[in-house]
Amino acid sequence: MSGDTGILSFGAYIPRKRLQRAAIYSTNAWFAPGLKGLAKGERAVGDWDEDVITMAVEAARDTLEGVDRATVGSLSLASTSLPFVDRLNSGVVKEALNLADGIAALDVTGSQRAGTSALLQALAAAAGGRGPHLCLASEMRKSRPASEAELTTGDAAAGLLVGAGEPVARFLGAHSVTADFVDHYRSAGMTFDYAWESRWVRDEGYMALAGTALQAALRSLAVAPEAIDRLIIPISVRGVAEGLAKQAGVRAEAVEDTLAANVGDAGVAHPLLMLAAALQTARPGEKILLMGFGQGVDVLLFEATDALDKLPPRRGVQGALARRFSDENYTRWLFHRGLLDLELGMRAEADQKQPATTLWRNRKAVLGLVGGRCAKTGVVQFPKTDISVNREERSAHTQEDHPLADRKARVVTFTADSLTYSPNPPSLYGMVDFEGGGRITVEFADVEGVDVEVGREMRMMFRIKAVDESRSFTKYFWKAAPVA
Structure with missing residues (x-):
């Protein structure tokens, strides 16, 4: 494979249900009245039958719109809320996408910047001439009731197909910093994150650590701050993205919407989700600077290309945002998250x-x-069996795979x-x-x-x-x- 290295395609998935933050706050106001300032807008919530894997599958399907799946050489799934600790979660995604058994798959976890770190590794592999890599990030974290996180986080997934050829966004370089800055953590066996004092995280983590890394990235990549057309800072804390842009000398109008108002902070998936949103409206020639934060910082620089105009239509972030159902049933959501114990009745046993x-x-x-199609009669059936269901022709052993x-x-x-x-x-x-x-x-x-x-x-x-x-x-x- 030859050509430039970068992003060949992109996609996203945001659950249809949007839980109204006012509904959350109204239930908990008696105990935590100080959360009133966060009780605006809505957060995306996965339904009872959704998790990191199912959301990743939907983001991948959006990403692979118009792409021959036989060309995908490998895939990764980044998340800190994977449903299985010892089962290849990305392997389940591979099966759902009906990809070839011969591809490699990898789970990436352990940090909120696992999505951007996985993307960096995929870009490095693509530069070595390997087949396209499907880089997925998905997050569905639990939050303690009446906490800030319950109001500010959200569920979502995003996908990027990375490789060499004619990318829609050419990769220009990256800069990374690793430092054990513990703004929050979740040890093995813990259900909820333990977060440190927010003002300290803002001053020392976002403005100092991330701010220094952003400025160092601009220098190492030899790009002028004013040349950045889109700055993606996946930090939903009010004013942080704008403050980092000002600190680095990037124009205020270049700062991308953090999606905090109608999605929430989607953790590992958030940088890739915001990048997918930016690419959906980007114009050829625009320079896009992406940041990932978590025990350090990743900064990646891309340039949009003319190939964007050739990309088949997809739902993307815009379509996912439009596909919504306003939900005010906070109690139901607690039950679906396993945070409310209801009497299920004998039929649930x-x-x-x-x-x-x-x-x-x-x-x-x-x-x-995957069903079956009779090679002799063309009759399609599910499930695939040795004998055709065609009443006029009971052909045997003629079934071909039919997705x-x-x-x-x-x-x-x-x-x-x-x-x-x-x-x-x-x-x-x-x-x-x-x-x-x-x-x-x-x-x-x-x-x-x-x-x-x-x-x-x-x-x-x-x-x-x-x-x-x-x-x-x-x-x-x-x-x-x-x-x-």
Whole structure:
């Protein structure tokens, strides 16, 4: 592979639900009235069937819009809230994307700048001539009720396809600093972060450590501060991004929106999310400076290119922000985060054990939603079997892999079930037909505030099917969501 090294494509995912900060504050005001100043706007919250892995899959699908997935050579997933400690989380993402078994996959964690650090490593590998690398970052952190973090954080994921060729953003260089600045931490076994005093973090961490690194990066990269068209500072604390820009001599109008008002701080994913947002509106020739902060600083410099105009349309950050549902049910969100213990009833007592042998044998169908297409008759079916379901031609051993996850679907039948257990009742499910053939009965997702009817267009989304609480194992499958 030859050409410039940089970002070949980008994508993002923000959950549809936006929990209103006023709803959070109104419940906790009796105990923490001092949080009133943070009770404005909304934060993105994943539904009960979403986590870091499912959000990463959706960001990856957006990133790979118009890209031949067979060209992807490796992928990484950066997060500090990965669902599995000893299972390759990025490996589950790989299966859901139906990528080749021959690619490398890596989980990256341990710091809030894990996303930018993973991006740096991907760019370095791309310069060595390797195939495109799918760099993903996703975050869904828990926060203690009535804390600042509960109001300021948010859930989101972003993706960047990095490689050599015709990048939409050419990589011009980077500068990194590593220092054990403990603004917050979460030790093994802890549920919530422990944060230090905010004024000290602002003065010594953001303005001093990050400010010095930003100025050093401009010098080492030999770029004038006034030449920066877009400055991405993924720090949502009011005034910090503007203060760092002024300190470095970068124009105030170059500072990018931190998305604090309608997403919240998405942790590891936030630098890449803001970069994806910037690239969606960037013009060729613009210089984009990206910062990542966490036990040090990463600073990366990119230049947008003419290839942006050739990139196929995608939802991106703009589309994800537009696809929203205003949520004021704070209690439901606490329950979905495991922070409120409700009486679930006997119908919730079913054993959700996942036999590893069955999952292995059917991983393409379960995780990748790969069905079968009869090479003789063209009939599509799910699941793929040795004998075709065609009543006119019971052909045997003629099935070819037929991925269904990215095909359009329409509702054939549906049911709202209030008797079966669901973490978000009623349970809505039904049968959908795929464009080009094939049908499947699945659960529906993201249906609150949406009228579901026969014939409605649906989009398949990778979600949590169930959680085996006894063995701490998450089961994944695909669900149908209304097309916005």
